[in-house]
Amino acid sequence: MNTDSPAEGEQRPATTAITAGRSANGTSLASPLWASSTWVSQSLVDARKRATGRRSAEFYSRYANPTVRAFEEAIAALEGADDALAYASGMGALTTTILALCGSGSHIVAQHQLYAGTLAFLQGPCRRFGIDVTFVDGREPGAFAAAVQPGRTMLILAETPSNPLLELVDLDELGAIRGPFKVVDSTFATPLGQQPLRHGIDLVMHSATKGIDGHNDATLGVIAGERDLLDEIWSYGVLHGATASPADALNALRGIRTLAVRVSHQSASALQLAKELSASPHVAAVHYPGLPTHPQYDLAQRQMRHNGTVLAFEASGGQAHAATVLDQLRLARVATSLGGPETLVCHPATTTHASLTPEEHIEAGIVPGLLRVSIGLEDPIDLIADFTRALSPQ
Numbered sequence: 001m002n003t004d005s006p007a008e009g010e011q012r013p014a015t016t017a018i019t020a021g022r023s024a025n026g027t028s029l030a031s032p033l034w035a036s037s038t039w040v041s042q043s044l045v046d047a048r049k050r051a052t053g054r055r056s057a058e059f060y061s062r063y064a065n066p067t068v069r070a071f072e073e074a075i076a077a078l079e080g081a082d083d084a085l086a087y088a089s090g091m092g093a094l095t096t097t098i099l100a101l102c103g104s105g106s107h108i109v110a111q112h113q114l115y116a117g118t119l120a121f122l123q124g125p126c127r128r129f130g131i132d133v134t135f136v137d138g139r140e141p142g143a144f145a146a147a148v149q150p151g152r153t154m155l156i157l158a159e160t161p162s163n164p165l166l167e168l169v170d171l172d173e174l175g176a177i178r179g180p181f182k183v184v185d186s187t188f189a190t191p192l193g194q195q196p197l198r199h200g201i202d203l204v205m206h207s208a209t210k211g212i213d214g215h216n217d218a219t220l221g222v223i224a225g226e227r228d229l230l231d232e233i234w235s236y237g238v239l240h241g242a243t244a245s246p247a248d249a250l251n252a253l254r255g256i257r258t259l260a261v262r263v264s265h266q267s268a269s270a271l272q273l274a275k276e277l278s279a280s281p282h283v284a285a286v287h288y289p290g291l292p293t294h295p296q297y298d299l300a301q302r303q304m305r306h307n308g309t310v311l312a313f314e315a316s317g318g319q320a321h322a323a324t325v326l327d328q329l330r331l332a333r334v335a336t337s338l339g340g341p342e343t344l345v346c347h348p349a350t351t352t353h354a355s356l357t358p359e360e361h362i363e364a365g366i367v368p369g370l371l372r373v374s375i376g377l378e379d380p381i382d383l384i385a386d387f388t389r390a391l392s393p394q
């Protein structure tokens with residue numbers, strides 16, 4: 001049984017996706033767009049109050065914006081968090097959090113299995129700012145805890161399921177570590193797939209650009225957790241300035257309303273496609289947590305509410321074969337990003353993870369024939385036919 005299931009009588013997440021983030025709506029059913037960058041004060045005293053208060057509702061949009069606030073409230077409700085903060089992108093949320101909580105001499109423990117942008121930030125700017133990072137294998141029991149340096153490790157950073165190989169971190173084990181702040185990038189799960197805070201994690205972040213928005217029409221990030229910690233991040237973030245756009249927040253808020261039906265359709269289709277690909281003689285391996293052959297299948301069943309909307313597979317003929325498959329696909333499109341209505345395929349070695357060295361590719365398991373598939377909302381029968389034809393020798 002999934003330990004992330006709501007308790008008896010507790011509102012189900014799919015319902016929260018409909019009810020949350022409406023506090024500023026008035027009688028409007030649709031969320032209003034507050035495009036304003038600034039608000040009028042009634043007096044000097046009023047202006048001072050707005051300027052000096054934390055996250056003042058109507059002062060200046062870099063501090064707070066009502067449409068962005070509604071999106072933050074929806075994410076906080078879905079994650080079971082005190083509160084949330086939205087940023088201009090997933091990377092905006094992540095880098096603001098790291099720079100708010102760490103400084104020169106701080107230590108971070110992170111897993112190898114990370115989105116390449118996150119990895120590049122930890123290896124480049126963090127080191128340049130004197131923030132030391134130890135990388136561990138996030139699948140290895142005890143690996144995070146063993147790398148913690150008491151009194152120096154400020155933060156542990158995990159991503160589960162990871163991009164692009166869908167490797168998992170045991171959230172209960174990570175949540176039990178005492179001392180550093182534990183941050184989980186839960187983008188691939190969406191808030192409907194798992195709730196890391198229920199497992200003792202301090203902060204959960206998403207690239208809301210992906211499944212949360214769900215329509216490829218917003219670039220947005222969000223971080224949720226305890227209010228005190230978020231206040232700390234807000235104080236730094238208001239100076240850093242990776243401010244979320246209200247238009248993107250509005251699109252993502254609309255996306256949240258259909259998140260449950262989208263992820264349920266997409267993960268059911270993903271499982272069907274994963275099974276078909278596993279049986280294909282032209283596929284060397286399939287990576288999908290919903291397959292019983294996935295090395296962490298039991299963990300996925302325990303901590304995730306759905307199997308996920310993304311899978312990866314290895315074309316048996318290596319990079320040349322992967323290139324042919326991309327050329328032959330008619331329905332699935334070749335594009336980066338994930339979580340939208342259209343099925344998207346990308347070749348991680350030359351796109352999302354192109355910045356890694358050949359050694360890092362090997363270490364991360366990103367082989368030349370690997371293709372990542374974000375399952376869309378098409379009928380799975382058409383998708384399976386598209387992949388079967390594209391994989392067959394031409």
Ligand SMILES: Cc1ncc(COP(=O)(O)O)c(C=O)c1O
Nearest residue numbers: 089090091115163187207209220
């Ligand atoms: C797991 C994960 N985290 C973070 C990001 C960064 O998000 P964004 O592109 O919104 O900055 C991505 C982007 O692909 C991602 O896949």
